[in-house]
Amino acid sequence: MGKPLPVSPLSRPLPDLATVAGVRLSAVAAGIRYQGRTDLMLAEFTPGTIATGVYTKNACPGAPVQWCRRALTTPYARALLVNAGNANVFTGRAGDEACEDCASAVSELFDCPPQDVFLASTGVIGEKLPQDRIIAALPAARAALAEDNWEQAARAIMTTDTFPKAARRDVKIGDTPVRLQGIAKGSGMIAPDMATMLAYVATDAKLPQDVLQSLLASGCAQSFNAITVDSDTSTSDMLMLFATGQADNVTIDDVNDPALAEFTLALNDLLLELALLVVRDGEGATKLIRVAVTGAESNFSAHRIALAVANSPLVKTAVAGEDANWGRVVMAVGKSGEPADRDRLSVAIGGTWIARNGTVVEGYDETPVVAHMKGQDIEIAVDLGLDDGHARVWTCDLTHGYIDINGSYRS
Amino acid sequence: MGKPLPVSPLSRPLPDLATVAGVRLSAVAAGIRYQGRTDLMLAEFTPGTIATGVYTKNACPGAPVQWCRRALTTPYARALLVNAGNANVFTGRAGDEACEDCASAVSELFDCPPQDVFLASTGVIGEKLPQDRIIAALPAARAALAEDNWEQAARAIMTTDTFPKAARRDVKIGDTPVRLQGIAKGSGMIAPDMATMLAYVATDAKLPQDVLQSLLASGCAQSFNAITVDSDTSTSDMLMLFATGQADNVTIDDVNDPALAEFTLALNDLLLELALLVVRDGEGATKLIRVAVTGAESNFSAHRIALAVANSPLVKTAVAGEDANWGRVVMAVGKSGEPADRDRLSVAIGGTWIARNGTVVEGYDETPVVAHMKGQDIEIAVDLGLDDGHARVWTCDLTHGYIDINGSYRS
Numbered sequence: 001m002g003k004p005l006p007v008s009p010l011s012r013p014l015p016d017l018a019t020v021a022g023v024r025l026s027a028v029a030a031g032i033r034y035q036g037r038t039d040l041m042l043a044e045f046t047p048g049t050i051a052t053g054v055y056t057k058n059a060c061p062g063a064p065v066q067w068c069r070r071a072l073t074t075p076y077a078r079a080l081l082v083n084a085g086n087a088n089v090f091t092g093r094a095g096d097e098a099c100e101d102c103a104s105a106v107s108e109l110f111d112c113p114p115q116d117v118f119l120a121s122t123g124v125i126g127e128k129l130p131q132d133r134i135i136a137a138l139p140a141a142r143a144a145l146a147e148d149n150w151e152q153a154a155r156a157i158m159t160t161d162t163f164p165k166a167a168r169r170d171v172k173i174g175d176t177p178v179r180l181q182g183i184a185k186g187s188g189m190i191a192p193d194m195a196t197m198l199a200y201v202a203t204d205a206k207l208p209q210d211v212l213q214s215l216l217a218s219g220c221a222q223s224f225n226a227i228t229v230d231s232d233t234s235t236s237d238m239l240m241l242f243a244t245g246q247a248d249n250v251t252i253d254d255v256n257d258p259a260l261a262e263f264t265l266a267l268n269d270l271l272l273e274l275a276l277l278v279v280r281d282g283e284g285a286t287k288l289i290r291v292a293v294t295g296a297e298s299n300f301s302a303h304r305i306a307l308a309v310a311n312s313p314l315v316k317t318a319v320a321g322e323d324a325n326w327g328r329v330v331m332a333v334g335k336s337g338e339p340a341d342r343d344r345l346s347v348a349i350g351g352t353w354i355a356r357n358g359t360v361v362e363g364y365d366e367t368p369v370v371a372h373m374k375g376q377d378i379e380i381a382v383d384l385g386l387d388d389g390h391a392r393v394w395t396c397d398l399t400h401g402y403i404d405i406n407g408s409y410r411s
Numbered sequence: 412m413g414k415p416l417p418v419s420p421l422s423r424p425l426p427d428l429a430t431v432a433g434v435r436l437s438a439v440a441a442g443i444r445y446q447g448r449t450d451l452m453l454a455e456f457t458p459g460t461i462a463t464g465v466y467t468k469n470a471c472p473g474a475p476v477q478w479c480r481r482a483l484t485t486p487y488a489r490a491l492l493v494n495a496g497n498a499n500v501f502t503g504r505a506g507d508e509a510c511e512d513c514a515s516a517v518s519e520l521f522d523c524p525p526q527d528v529f530l531a532s533t534g535v536i537g538e539k540l541p542q543d544r545i546i547a548a549l550p551a552a553r554a555a556l557a558e559d560n561w562e563q564a565a566r567a568i569m570t571t572d573t574f575p576k577a578a579r580r581d582v583k584i585g586d587t588p589v590r591l592q593g594i595a596k597g598s599g600m601i602a603p604d605m606a607t608m609l610a611y612v613a614t615d616a617k618l619p620q621d622v623l624q625s626l627l628a629s630g631c632a633q634s635f636n637a638i639t640v641d642s643d644t645s646t647s648d649m650l651m652l653f654a655t656g657q658a659d660n661v662t663i664d665d666v667n668d669p670a671l672a673e674f675t676l677a678l679n680d681l682l683l684e685l686a687l688l689v690v691r692d693g694e695g696a697t698k699l700i701r702v703a704v705t706g707a708e709s710n711f712s713a714h715r716i717a718l719a720v721a722n723s724p725l726v727k728t729a730v731a732g733e734d735a736n737w738g739r740v741v742m743a744v745g746k747s748g749e750p751a752d753r754d755r756l757s758v759a760i761g762g763t764w765i766a767r768n769g770t771v772v773e774g775y776d777e778t779p780v781v782a783h784m785k786g787q788d789i790e791i792a793v794d795l796g797l798d799d800g801h802a803r804v805w806t807c808d809l810t811h812g813y814i815d816i817n818g819s820y821r822s
Contacts, residue, residue, distance in 0.1 A: 060745030060753045090741050092754065092770030125738025126771050313724070313809075314817055321818030327536025330501050334471030342471045342501065359503030360537050398724075400814050406725055407732030407810070 005405065010280035010288055010376060010396070011163040014154070018168060019147040020181050021204040022046035022244025026144035027156035030137035032130055033085025033123055038156040040134060042141040043080040043200070044110060049244045051077030051118060052213040054220045056237035063088050063095030064119040065238060067103065071115045075209040077242050078112035080200065081119050081134075082157050084185075088121040088129040098129040105135045109142050120198055120238060122159055122185065154183040157198055160405070161185050165277040169266040173249035174259045178205040180270050186278030197224065199239045199274050205263065206245035207252055214255040215267055216241045223271035226303070226393045228310050229282040239271075279394050284401020287319055288394065289378045295346075296389030301338040306393035308336035309380060316398035322373040324366060326354045333382055344385030351379065416816065421691035421699055421787060421807070422574040425565070429579060430558040431592050432615040433457035433655025437555035438567035441548035443541055444496030444534060449567040451545060453552040454491040454611070455521060460655045462488030462529060463624040465631045467648035474499050474506035475530040476649060478514065482526045486620040488653050489523035491611065492530050492545075493568050495596075499532040499540040509540040516546045520553050531609055531649060533570055533596065565594040568609055571816070572596050576688040580677040584660035585670045589616040591681050597689030610635065610650045610685050616674065617656035618663055625666040626678055627652045634682035637714070637804045639721050640693040650682075690805050695812020698730055699805065700789045706757075707800030712749040717804035719747035720791060727809035733784040735777060737765045744793055755796030762790065 023045060027038040045051075053072055055065050081102060088095045103114040110117075121129060154164035165184040170177065182201030207215075216239065224239055252260050280288060291309045296302035309315055312332040318325035326347045333340050343358035350372025353361055372378070378397075434456055438449040456462075464483055466476050492513060499506045514525040521528075532540060565575035576595040581588065593612030618626075627650065635650055663671050690699060702720045707713035720726055723743040729736035737758045744751050754769035761783025765775055783789070789808075 057748075058742065058745035059748070059751040060741050060756065087738075090738065090753065090756075090766060090769060090771075092768075094770070125741065126766065313813070317814055317817035320814065323818070327498075327501065330471050330536065331469065334469035337468075337470070340470040343503065345471065345501075355501065355537065357503075358501060359505070360501075398814065399818070400811050402724070403728055403731065403809065403811050403814060406728035407734070 005160055005162050007162045008281045008285055010285055012277060012280065014151060014164060014166050015168050017150045017166055017181065018179060020179050020202045020244065021246035022049060023202045023242070024145040024147050025149040025153040026141045026146065027149065027152040028137050028141045028144060030083065030133050032083050032133055038152065039084045040137050040141060041082045041153045041156040042138070042145065043153065044145050045077050045079065045242055046244050046246065047078065049077045049242050050075050050207065050209050050212055051240060051242050052209055052216050053238055053240040054216055058237070060090070062121060063091060063099050064121045066096070067099040067119050068238065071118055074115055076116045077118055078110050078116040079106050079118070080240070080242070081106055081117065082198065083121050083123075083134055084157055084159050085123040086121055086127055086129050087123045087125050089125045091126065091128055094128050098131040101131045102134055105138055109138060118240065122157065122198060150181065150183060157183070157185045159185065161281050163281060165274060165281070167270045167273040167277070169270045171262045171266040173205055173247070173252065173263050176247055176249035178203060178247045178249060178263065180266055182270060182274055184274040184278055186281045197237045197278055199224065200242070201240070201267070201270065202242045202244065204244050204247040206247055206249050207243050211252055211255045211260070212241055212243055215264060219268045219271040222268060223275040226391070227275045227279050228307060228393065228395050229279065276394060279396050282396035283405040284399040284403070285396030286399055286401070287376055287378050287397040289316070289319055289380060289396060291393045291395070292379070292381045292390070293384070294381070294390045295384040295386055296391070297339045297384070297387050298389040299391055300389070302389040302391035303393070305333055305336045305338050305340070305382065305384070306391045308332045309382065310393045310395035313398055316395065319373070319378050320397035320399045324349050324354070324369040324373050329380060329382060330355070339386060340384055341386065346383040346385065348381040349373070349379065357385065416571055416573050418573045419692050419696055421696055423688060423691060425562060425575060425577050426579050428561045428577055429590060429592065431590050431613045431655065432657035433460060434613045434653070435556040435558050436560040436564040437552045437557065438560065438563040439548050439552045439555060441494065441544050443494050443544055449563065450495045451548050451552060452493045452564045452567040453549070453556065454564065455556050456488050456490065456653055457655050457657065458489065460488050460653050461486050461618065461620050461623055462651060462653050463620055463627050464649055464651040465627055469648070471501065473532060474502060474510050475532045477507070478510040478530050479649065482529055485526055487527045488529055489521050489527040490517050490529070491651070491653070492517055492528065493609065494532050494545055495568055495570050496534040497532055497538055497540050498534045498536050500536045502537065502539055505539050509542040512542045513545055516549055520549060529651065533568065533609060561592060561594060568594070568596045570596065572692050574692060576685060576692070578681045578684040578688070580681045582673045582677040584616055584658070584663065584674050587658055587660035589614060589658045589660060589674065591677055593681060593685055595685040595689055597692045608635065608648045608689055611653070612651070612678070612681065613653045613655065615655050615657040617658055617660055618654050622663055622666045622671070623652055623654055626675060630679045630682040633679060634686040637802070638686045638690050639718060639804065639806050640690065687805060690807050693807035694816040695810040695814070696807030697810055697812070698787055698789050698808040700727070700730055700791060700807060702804045702806070703790070703792045703801070704795070705792070705801045706795040706797055707802070708750045708795070708798050709800040710802055711800070713800040713802035714804070716744055716747045716749050716751070716793065716795070717802045719743045720793065721804045721806035724809055727806065730784070730789050731808035731810045735760050735765070735780040735784050740791060740793060741766070750797060751795055752797065757794040757796065759792040760784070760790065768796065
């Protein structure tokens, strides 16, 4: 499987994790592909837990993604099973059968319908999932379930992530304290295949599925859909939110209920924290880049322009080289295909406006920009000067580390 | 300006170049940015020469691109002036004035209207073009004009290209021998900014502008619009075709005239040769990759899928690592957003079908594929199994060399 990767210089320590009432977790070693580590995570949710999810838009998704989409047609979740080491993608009918077998085995453990079991797999593509090993490990996984196993769960779903990722928020709905806690795995895969992003958030809040789905979709748009490492879209990406309803909060029927405002902000904030942890563990990343676009014709247009800048290999290599190469930002804006006018375009790096209205600022002094480029957090701002559309996107730089990780042979 | 780059391992020697009746060229050192080399190319076309061109779709094009678009509203070309070292992009009103000054100076040399002068600049962005140095070098450039200076011209327009690029075809229109000869510069820029692609083809054939424009547009679609190095679109890309009319060929009014068939094939072939030379000099390239897509819903859809594969950093790094990682090809197909059905998708590398109809071929033996991956010419084929849409796209691998070249500081 190759040498372990050095921990990303942009890593963050795990926060102080707590328990979420109604959630028990475990992590075991099922021997799917990795040796000497856990590779199977099981979560049990108390009966009545509501599930919602957002899945990859890739047209060739893995069998577990298709399973989860179908399972979401009923609102309940009783369990979540995630394995690392094999993605169960492009495995044809055998892949679907593996999902059915795993969900059936978990449903027997918890005496629930199979559609209340959610599944995910991350790892190598095109190899048959060894579901017998997973099913054989289930009794041990059930026996190990405990409320305080969140860190273990975060570690079991890692592939070539260089650090475990989790976030927590304690807030109130009305007067009732509720908790949000989540884990994620990101975009680092050396020996296997691709940059799958998985994130799972649980809360003890009591909320209906339509409200949860609305919250998750809008939170995802500003977080996981606003990050990019290399523009590639995994076949297995998913983000799920589970609400156990153990908190005795007031009834909420409307996503715009003021009583939900604090919770909504906390969820958005937690999702962004998890998403940025994924970028911080981007393959070979040495700098976190924020691209802020203003003045675009619409928010949608601004988002597309920001992604064009964030996905540009020329911009990302310039940042890696600590080069304030704003010309490449102009190029990326132009190639986005979105409305832009050269003579109204302005570009700033690290808060210093380098170009205004289509030409370099008179007497531009590169000194503060050069200093900014030497830091770990790089801020690129683009103003289109057209209207009030705005968006923010995060990415990381493109370095030799990326080539090392992705150019090495699967073995 | 940094050390000279090593010549690409995919380089090709210059072909045996000839003259094109009605075209004289020269190359001089104007001291625009580079030292100790030529950086200004002048071409003189005989009066009556017809011009046509295809320009970058980047929404923030350089001033010379805008100049050429306007100049093409009349069909004639008397001269072409190209400088390396400064792109005259994002230079505001001063950039437009530089174009007007240069065109005016050239028009005086040849006693022609300024709109018969075509201009191009390639190099660093956002710095004012030193047009005084260019204009001061024009008398020497005119004095040096000669029919056999094609190689010198190909060298003068290089930025960090590691080898000069040219191609030639001798064919007939009806019974009349005609010649096509062209030069190009590609995607290598270390100290300056971005991967500008410039290509100029001349022929002694006598053809009307609408026929030339139609030939160039369709030839470009299958060549320069079917190559990608890093998905970034330069602000200065252009491809132009000049027809001097010195050959005494039959009159052609229709692009589908059978008498033009041989010429059309030769032009397409020459354009593809020049385009592949650009890919062969892609920054850090060690392998040339051809992505062939069949079975798509349309040719347009096939082209988009092929580009998604060719632009995928995960695919390109896998090829650099000689890893037949077909799972990444599946991922790239899926992310293209084009119609695809996992269970009808097939993938081949080097002519060996690895996956058929959504799953790995029974008894797949990696041996011939591993051998293929060690070569310089990598062939990836994708069949969608939906309809008969097809397309071919070429790219190069993504290596440490790309990071070295693009991550180094402008100096």
